Amino acid sequence: MRRPAVPAVALAGALALAGCGGSDSAAADLSVAASYMPQPVSADMAAGFLTITNEGGTKDELTSVTSDAAGEVTMHDTVNGAMEEVTSFPVPAHGRLVFKSGGNHLMFEKLKRKPRQGDTIALRLTFAKSGPLTVEMPVKSATYNPSTGH
Amino acid sequence: MRKKTFAAAALLAAATLTLSACGSGDDGKSPVSVVSEESGSDKAVTILDQPFEKPDLVLTDTHGKKYDLRAQTKGRPTLVYFGYTHCPDVCPLTMNNIAVAKKALPKAEQDKLRVVFVTTDPARDTPAELGKWLNGIDPQFIGLTGDFATIQAGARSLGITIEPTKKDKNGKIVSVHGTQVFAFSPKTDGGYLLYGEDAKVDDYTKDLPEIIKGANP
Numbered sequence: 001m002r003r004p005a006v007p008a009v010a011l012a013g014a015l016a017l018a019g020c021g022g023s024d025s026a027a028a029d030l031s032v033a034a035s036y037m038p039q040p041v042s043a044d045m046a047a048g049f050l051t052i053t054n055e056g057g058t059k060d061e062l063t064s065v066t067s068d069a070a071g072e073v074t075m076h077d078t079v080n081g082a083m084e085e086v087t088s089f090p091v092p093a094h095g096r097l098v099f100k101s102g103g104n105h106l107m108f109e110k111l112k113r114k115p116r117q118g119d120t121i122a123l124r125l126t127f128a129k130s131g132p133l134t135v136e137m138p139v140k141s142a143t144y145n146p147s148t149g150h
Numbered sequence: 151m152r153k154k155t156f157a158a159a160a161l162l163a164a165a166t167l168t169l170s171a172c173g174s175g176d177d178g179k180s181p182v183s184v185v186s187e188e189s190g191s192d193k194a195v196t197i198l199d200q201p202f203e204k205p206d207l208v209l210t211d212t213h214g215k216k217y218d219l220r221a222q223t224k225g226r227p228t229l230v231y232f233g234y235t236h237c238p239d240v241c242p243l244t245m246n247n248i249a250v251a252k253k254a255l256p257k258a259e260q261d262k263l264r265v266v267f268v269t270t271d272p273a274r275d276t277p278a279e280l281g282k283w284l285n286g287i288d289p290q291f292i293g294l295t296g297d298f299a300t301i302q303a304g305a306r307s308l309g310i311t312i313e314p315t316k317k318d319k320n321g322k323i324v325s326v327h328g329t330q331v332f333a334f335s336p337k338t339d340g341g342y343l344l345y346g347e348d349a350k351v352d353d354y355t356k357d358l359p360e361i362i363k364g365a366n367p
Contacts, residue, residue, distance in 0.1 A: 038242070038243060040242065041235075041242050041283055041286040041287060042286055044236075045238045046238060047238035078239070080329075082313070082324055082326045083237075083239075083324060084324070085318065085320055085322050101239055101243060102239070102348070105239045107238045142243070142287075143243065143246045143247050143350075145350055145351075148352075
């Protein structure tokens with residue numbers, strides 16, 4: 001019963017390694033996942049969260065976030081209950097930049113209308129070295145918890 | 151059946167290999183920029199051996215009326231949080247978590263519960279602003295504003311340190327919120343439970359029926 005499983009693993013492993021050959025180059029190789037916006041209380045202000053993964057061997061820097069849905073998008077970290085605006089965030093080589101509730105967050109101000117659960121907010125992320133990335137950020141419930149998925 | 155299990159295990163192993171081979175997985179070796187980490191499997195609630203006295207706060211509510219916290223929440227199950235409305239993340243999340251959990255209570259119990267949001271940013275959070283914001287979360291919630299020094303002293307009596315709203319080096323206005331929700335017993339009026347920032351809807355949903363009775367969750 002075990003016998004068929006072994007070649008499967010070996011094969012998948014080999015494939016994975018082969019697939020990675022291209023991504024471990026010198027340049028930063030960025031992708032975005034797990035983005036969401038909790039439905040805000042009003043159109044005045046909203047938070048957004050996402051994870052940027054860098055599979056490349058060079059660090060990069062997130063330098064700005066813009067969205068047509070909001071008058072202004074700023075980046076913040078949180079230190080002892082106080083937000084601090086940050087003008088850029090490092091994206092380490094072979095690492096991640098994580099925005100999550102209670103920590104780093106994107107702050108949307110002067111939204112054109114109040115985002116509602118089920119909406120999607122389009123964002124553009126700009127980096128120091130890599131080209132810009134666009135993100136379709138889904139609006140989740142006000143109490144959405146990414147670790148439980150509801 | 152057994153075969154399927156093995157197949158699944160093989161797939162899982164393959165997936166693990168894929169991730170570690172790419173160096174993008176959660177293998178603990180990748181450098182990660184995270185400011186605050188989850189505190190793991192710690193329970194969201196702390197039961198205090200030595201309950202806190204309810205802060206002696208006489209402030210202004212969202213209708214512009216004087217509100218005496220001790221007098222007006224006496225004998226009521228009461229949750230108290232210190233935050234501000236220009237807060238995008240933790241303050242609305244904390245209040246929404248409580249609001250969603252509260253809706254799971256029978257109507258009579260919902261009416262007994264007092265949820266008090268004390269602003270840490272009274273200059274911007276006028277009674278009207280505070281009222282508008284709380285109405286978007288739960289119209290039964292009580293919002294209090296007033297003299298910052300009074301609010302700060304009230305927070306300090308619960309071990310919460312807040313600083314006045316100030317401008318940072320970029321000229322942006324920065325306020326500070328508390329990181330805990332205190333639950334006060336209807337039996338003793340003592341603050342006997344403490345919820346950290348990682349308390350979720352489910353934690354409050356599970357505990358509110360006990361808090362209504364003044365029991366330990």
